[in-house]
Amino acid sequence: MHNILRAVAVCLFGTVITAASASAQTYPVAEGYVGFSLYNNEYGTTRHNSPGLQFNLGYNVARYLQVVGDLGAQFHNTNIVWTNGKKAEADSFQFLFGPELKIRNRSRWTPFAHGLAGVAFRDYAVPTGNWFCSGFPPICYEDSLSVARETGFAWGVGGGLDWTNNPVISVRVFQFDWLHTKLSRDNLNFSPAQGQFPTLSGWQDNYRISFGITFRFGEKGDARSRSTAAAAPDRFVLLRPEKGAKLTPEHCQQMEKAPLDELKTE
Numbered sequence: 001m002h003n004i005l006r007a008v009a010v011c012l013f014g015t016v017i018t019a020a021s022a023s024a025q026t027y028p029v030a031e032g033y034v035g036f037s038l039y040n041n042e043y044g045t046t047r048h049n050s051p052g053l054q055f056n057l058g059y060n061v062a063r064y065l066q067v068v069g070d071l072g073a074q075f076h077n078t079n080i081v082w083t084n085g086k087k088a089e090a091d092s093f094q095f096l097f098g099p100e101l102k103i104r105n106r107s108r109w110t111p112f113a114h115g116l117a118g119v120a121f122r123d124y125a126v127p128t129g130n131w132f133c134s135g136f137p138p139i140c141y142e143d144s145l146s147v148a149r150e151t152g153f154a155w156g157v158g159g160g161l162d163w164t165n166n167p168v169i170s171v172r173v174f175q176f177d178w179l180h181t182k183l184s185r186d187n188l189n190f191s192p193a194q195g196q197f198p199t200l201s202g203w204q205d206n207y208r209i210s211f212g213i214t215f216r217f218g219e220k221g222d223a224r225s226r227s228t229a230a231a232a233p234d235r236f237v238l239l240r241p242e243k244g245a246k247l248t249p250e251h252c253q254q255m256e257k258a259p260l261d262e263l264k265t266e
Contacts, residue, residue, distance in 0.1 A: 026220065027220055028217055028218055028219060029217055031060070032214070033057075033172060033212060034215075035172055036053065037051070038210070051074060052073045054071070054073075056069060064104060066100040068099075072096075072210075074092045079195045080124065081195055082126040082193060088124045090123075091121075093123070098114055098115050110163075112159055113159035115156075118154055119153060126144060130142065148186065148190045151183065152184055156178050158177030168216055169213060171213060174211050177207070177210075
């Protein structure tokens with residue numbers, strides 16, 4: 001009886017390890033993210049906390065390596081009053097690209113870290129007072145005029161943590177990025193009626209935090225591991241090893257039906 005129990009334990013342990021290993025070998029072909037973003041950006045001698053959205057799309061070139069494109073868009077009101085009496089809104093955008101390290105493991109938690117580079121914009125938009133409506137039901141919006149734009153190179157590093165409880169969707173608990181930008185204004189002759197544009201000198205240090213939902217597309221990985229997991233037997237019959245031999249998982253054989261009364265030993 002002890003031999004049977006030990007053999008059953010060996011079989012079950014080998015099956016669990018095989019299934020876990022097979023599961024860990026698979027990963028998505030691509031992943032897309034959308035979430036809320038808060039951009040703490042350097043604005044002259046002060047700082048702005050600009051809320052907005054963040055999107056990224058990544059292709060997994062390997063199990064632990066993803067190539068990702070990242071887009072951030074955040075918006076903030078300013079004290080700049082234009083000649084039409086309307087206040088300007090500072091709209092910040094980041095278009096970044098780079099490699100991302102995915103630390104995939106057998107738990108539901110997936111840490112990641114990345115290095116990104118690209119271009120950043122800050123556009124000063126002033127409402128014109130003209131409203132337009134289109135579609136049915138009608139969607140109305142106020143037209144705006146871009147009075148100034150700041151553009152420059154951007155690069156940064158960051159990381160975060162995803163929690164997965166579904167093969168298609170995972171929750172991004174948080175993402176944090178430190179972004180270094182070097183913005184320059186396209187026209188220094190703009191003069192608002194009230195307030196002033198921020199002074200730009202050298203590099204700007206900015207911080208961005210985000211949380212949201214990640215969508216997972218397709219599946220890649222070791223096909224042999226997946227087929228092994230799919231073919232894992234639900235029931236086993238035990239072959240009695242020779243006297244004195246060590247019990248191994250090879251003593252388990254798959255059978256469609258294996259009643260317990262067939263488990264015999266001398």
